[in-house]
Amino acid sequence: MVEAYIKRTTQFELLAVCSNALEAREALNKQQVDLIFLDIQLPGMTGLNFLRTLEKPPLVILTTAYPDYALESYEFNVIDYLLKPFSYERFLKAVNKIVEGGLLTQKTAITNDHMYIKSSGKFIRVNFADIIYIEGMKDYLKICTSTANIVTLQTMNEMERSLPPTQFIRAHKSYIVSLQYIKSIYGNNIETARLTIPIGINYKEKVMQLISKRFS
Numbered sequence: 001m002v003e004a005y006i007k008r009t010t011q012f013e014l015l016a017v018c019s020n021a022l023e024a025r026e027a028l029n030k031q032q033v034d035l036i037f038l039d040i041q042l043p044g045m046t047g048l049n050f051l052r053t054l055e056k057p058p059l060v061i062l063t064t065a066y067p068d069y070a071l072e073s074y075e076f077n078v079i080d081y082l083l084k085p086f087s088y089e090r091f092l093k094a095v096n097k098i099v100e101g102g103l104l105t106q107k108t109a110i111t112n113d114h115m116y117i118k119s120s121g122k123f124i125r126v127n128f129a130d131i132i133y134i135e136g137m138k139d140y141l142k143i144c145t146s147t148a149n150i151v152t153l154q155t156m157n158e159m160e161r162s163l164p165p166t167q168f169i170r171a172h173k174s175y176i177v178s179l180q181y182i183k184s185i186y187g188n189n190i191e192t193a194r195l196t197i198p199i200g201i202n203y204k205e206k207v208m209q210l211i212s213k214r215f216s
Contacts, residue, residue, distance in 0.1 A: 001084075002037045002063060005091045012095070019043070021050040032115075032162050033058045035079075035098065040064040051076050061094050115162060117143065119152045126150065128167055132181045132194050134159055136174040144194055171207050172200040185211060 006014045012035070016027035020043045027033065038060050040047040047064075051057055060076060065084040080094035116123040130145040136156040143150040160170050171177050175197045177190055184191045188199045190207070199207055 001086075002091075005088055006037075008088065009092070009095060021045055021053075024050065025053075028054070028058070035059040035061065037061050037063055037082075040066065048076065059098060117150055117152045117154075119150050124150055128164060128178075129180070131163075131168075131178050132192055133178065133197060134176040169203075169207055169210050171203050172198055173202075179210075182211075 003014065003017055006012055015031060015033060016023075018024040018027055022044075024036070024038075028036075036058055038047040038051070040062060041064065042050060047062065051060065057076070060078045061080045061082060062078050063082045063084060063086075067083055079097055082090060082094055113129065114125055114127045117126050118124075126143060126145065130147065132144045132146060134156075135142045135144065137151075139153060139155075141152050141154050141156065141159055143152065156170075156174070156176065160168075160176060163176065167180070168176050168178055171190055177192060177197055181192045181194075182190055183193065185199075185207075188201075188204065190197045190199060
């Protein structure tokens, strides 16, 4: 039911359907997930106990046939509590709390090769392959691509978690660089097609380890 409802809702992209906590954890480890619909009754453990195992859980909407867990669920700041069976209208009421509340305004669903970034009042598709570097500017980010510069309200840490770690490296507190656009590394600098980027002292070891591993 939830799977069918998600497919009917244009604001969201279905990334995975999991039958137990182990599958759910694997899905969360493989990709950036903004929202999960979590059944309280899972094989082997309850959905609430599964949430307790997550260091940084995504947004959660609980689904269950049992109303007894409603009070306990507020411990996890869940968005909503859907009591089965629920209609598509009730489902939309829950997801609209997220959309209208701006909880996903920074970015929407992320796939294997692109993400959507909110900029100038619209969501812009950005292909990972087109990103050269990302620069932090106080509360904003400038995403420099092969065709344009996109400015968005987001933190570097949020962006770093959204990007595939095999394709990007945090080289400085204010810079994330695409590995495919690195032309050379010399001293404490990374030369890209657009800009020479400094390597922060706290990031140099990680940069050199990744580069040597990638090109060895």
